[in-house]
Amino acid sequence: MNVNQVHISEVGPRDGLQSIKSVMPTEKKFQWLEALFAAGLEEIEVGSFVPAHLLPQMADATEVVKYAKSLQAGTVLALVPNLKGAQAAISAGVDKLTIPVSASEAHSLANVRKTREEMIQQVAEIIQYKNTVAPHISVEVGISTAFGCTLQGTVPEAEVIAMAVSLAAVGVDEIGLSDTTGYANPAQVKRLFKQLYQELGPRAGAAHMHNTRGLGLANCLAAYEEGVRTFDASQGGIGGCPYAPGASGNVVTEDLVFMFEAMGIKTGINFEKLLEARKILQAALPQEPIYGMTPEAGIPKGFNING
Amino acid sequence: MNVNQVHISEVGPRDGLQSIKSVMPTEKKFQWLEALFAAGLEEIEVGSFVPAHLLPQMADATEVVKYAKSLQAGTVLALVPNLKGAQAAISAGVDKLTIPVSASEAHSLANVRKTREEMIQQVAEIIQYKNTVAPHISVEVGISTAFGCTLQGTVPEAEVIAMAVSLAAVGVDEIGLSDTTGYANPAQVKRLFKQLYQELGPRAGAAHMHNTRGLGLANCLAAYEEGVRTFDASQGGIGGCPYAPGASGNVVTEDLVFMFEAMGIKTGINFEKLLEARKILQAALPQEPIYGMTPEAGIPKGFNING
Numbered sequence: 001m002n003v004n005q006v007h008i009s010e011v012g013p014r015d016g017l018q019s020i021k022s023v024m025p026t027e028k029k030f031q032w033l034e035a036l037f038a039a040g041l042e043e044i045e046v047g048s049f050v051p052a053h054l055l056p057q058m059a060d061a062t063e064v065v066k067y068a069k070s071l072q073a074g075t076v077l078a079l080v081p082n083l084k085g086a087q088a089a090i091s092a093g094v095d096k097l098t099i100p101v102s103a104s105e106a107h108s109l110a111n112v113r114k115t116r117e118e119m120i121q122q123v124a125e126i127i128q129y130k131n132t133v134a135p136h137i138s139v140e141v142g143i144s145t146a147f148g149c150t151l152q153g154t155v156p157e158a159e160v161i162a163m164a165v166s167l168a169a170v171g172v173d174e175i176g177l178s179d180t181t182g183y184a185n186p187a188q189v190k191r192l193f194k195q196l197y198q199e200l201g202p203r204a205g206a207a208h209m210h211n212t213r214g215l216g217l218a219n220c221l222a223a224y225e226e227g228v229r230t231f232d233a234s235q236g237g238i239g240g241c242p243y244a245p246g247a248s249g250n251v252v253t254e255d256l257v258f259m260f261e262a263m264g265i266k267t268g269i270n271f272e273k274l275l276e277a278r279k280i281l282q283a284a285l286p287q288e289p290i291y292g293m294t295p296e297a298g299i300p301k302g303f304n305i306n307g
Numbered sequence: 308m309n310v311n312q313v314h315i316s317e318v319g320p321r322d323g324l325q326s327i328k329s330v331m332p333t334e335k336k337f338q339w340l341e342a343l344f345a346a347g348l349e350e351i352e353v354g355s356f357v358p359a360h361l362l363p364q365m366a367d368a369t370e371v372v373k374y375a376k377s378l379q380a381g382t383v384l385a386l387v388p389n390l391k392g393a394q395a396a397i398s399a400g401v402d403k404l405t406i407p408v409s410a411s412e413a414h415s416l417a418n419v420r421k422t423r424e425e426m427i428q429q430v431a432e433i434i435q436y437k438n439t440v441a442p443h444i445s446v447e448v449g450i451s452t453a454f455g456c457t458l459q460g461t462v463p464e465a466e467v468i469a470m471a472v473s474l475a476a477v478g479v480d481e482i483g484l485s486d487t488t489g490y491a492n493p494a495q496v497k498r499l500f501k502q503l504y505q506e507l508g509p510r511a512g513a514a515h516m517h518n519t520r521g522l523g524l525a526n527c528l529a530a531y532e533e534g535v536r537t538f539d540a541s542q543g544g545i546g547g548c549p550y551a552p553g554a555s556g557n558v559v560t561e562d563l564v565f566m567f568e569a570m571g572i573k574t575g576i577n578f579e580k581l582l583e584a585r586k587i588l589q590a591a592l593p594q595e596p597i598y599g600m601t602p603e604a605g606i607p608k609g610f611n612i613n614g
Contacts, residue, residue: 148607148608148609149608150607150608152608153607153608153609154609181607182604182607183607183610185566185569185570186528186566186570187569187570187571187572188569188570211600212600212604213562213565213566213600213601213604213607214524214559214562214565214566214599214600214601215524215562215565215566215569217521217522217524217525218524218525218527218528218566220525221493221525221528221529222528225532249600252521255520255521255522258520258521258522259492259493259520259521259522259525262492262494262495262522263492263493263494263495264494265494292521293518293519293520293521293556294520294521297489297519297520300455300457300460300488300489300490300520301455301456301457301459301460302455302460302461303490
């Protein structure tokens with residue numbers, strides 16, 4: 001990948017939709033995913049393979065994965081918290097799995113009812129299974145609460161990096177860092193990603209930043225400066241983590257695309273088409289607030305984002 | 308100034324209040340200014356010396372300057388567009404003058420009805436007058452539309468730097484760059500401030516960023532990395548420029564303070580007291596929206612900003 005190019009992984013259909021009360025109808029998900037791929041997004045986290053009684057918003061994950069794959073438009077990613085979820089996701093045909101592993105013991109227990117060690121063991125089992133049945137599928141982990149936890153407060157940086165090293169050891173392809181709680185600041189983002197690159201080299205993965213305190217884009221900029229080239233973002237900024245009280249607001253895809261493109265860094269995304277996808281999202285969830293300043297302010301005069 | 312210290316110049320009482328329709332009563336301005344100084348802000352732009360029929364929100368500028376000075380709490384700054392305004396501001400007792408000079412000819416004509424050359428001449432006259440009657444007063448210019456203009460689009464970087472050099476030549480003490488229209492991106496911010504330092508050395512001044520497209524804090528971070536240590540911000544993000552259509556949203560003081568403090572960079576501001584000032588603002592302008600994410604989300608667990 002060119003140094004002047006970044007990769008935006010759209011997490012709205014999973015992180016966004018699972019965090020709100022409304023359930024988006026499956027047909028609307030299909031339309032939204034199609035529009036997102038058409039806008040140039042190369043990777044979309046389309047759903048989560050968790051029990052439907054826990055997250056009814058994700059009950060149609062199998063259908064959604066199948067539809068997204070049928071579009072043959074980009075990487076179809078799904079979240080799986082355990083082996084059972086991974087089996088279902090692989091059967092549905094995903095290209096890539098993402099597994100939630102928390103750097104905070106308190107958050108890990110609240111989110112997946114497992115200790116951090118148990119989660120690493122779980123990741124190892126998922127990878128073993130995957131290597132047997134579908135070795136072409138890649139596995140990523142975004143280490144959640146990597147920058148702090150609403151339950152336990154500070155999360156020691158050494159523990160975050162040690163978890164990343166353990167995850168690489170069990171075979172995870174990409175290990176990123178997630179600011180689940182919106183606690184991150186640019187200096188911390190630089191310190192942690194720098195260590196992550198030192199320890200993992202090319203297995204260092206995405207920056208998943210939240211805008212809870214308005215620092216989302218500044219943190220993405222800091223990560224970019226430290227060498228990160230993959231960024232999670234959510235259209236309309238929907239999403240957060242339902243098990244981290246007070247957490248809200250993924251980085252807004254629209255604003256992130258504008259920032260990078262304005263800097264001369266290619267995202268491969270067509271802004272007008274991205275706004276068309278936004279209209280589908282807004283129409284499908286009329287009662288939910290959606291965020292983003294660039295869609296409202298418009299692209300500056302004399303400026304063009306063609307993807 | 309320590310490298311791990313920044314200086315935040317509060318512009319809400321001028322840039323903020325002049326951009327909204329409501330007129331804050333003079334008594335409320337007094338309370339707000341007192342609370343802002345009490346929170347640790349060392350410099351406040353308290354008003355604008357312009358004809359009251361043009362900006363009725365600023366009609367009490369003389370009283371406000373006198374009151375702010377009587378607090379003996381920090382630098383009292385006022386905006387003056389011309390010699391007449393400068394005379395009134397100096398009579399009222401300001402410590403510092405700021406003069407709006409635009410890098411865009413179209414914006415200059417719309418904002419102050421003068422060409423850029425005429426404005427530089429005006430600045431020279433103000434400085435000559437000031438040097439005669441009150442040589443201790445300092446003069447700053449924040450070059451507006453330095454990153455682009457809603458009227459003319461792109462503003463050539465060479466023209467921005469040439470204006471800065473001309474302003475230094477006529478004796479301006481600090482020359483900063485203002486993203487009046489919210490067009491700036493971090494790469495551009497770095498390029499322009501780098502050139503500004505190369506040309507002006509210690510006379511390079513503040514970064515005045517807007518959050519129109521959500522990039523306000525990212526742009527402040529970029530400016531910080533290029534050596535900028537003074538940042539304009541507005542409590543509650545109120546303000547913008549009434550003559551630049553579509554422009555809105557100064558960088559929010561609260562979020563900017565959180566970003567720097569979280570990075571270990573001292574602002575000298577007590578966050579709790581800053582929130583007390585915010586309450587005064589909100590109560591005085593109940594019908595106006597105010598912004599900022601950190602006030603809503605709260606300071607992260609285990610984190611303290613004591614100023």
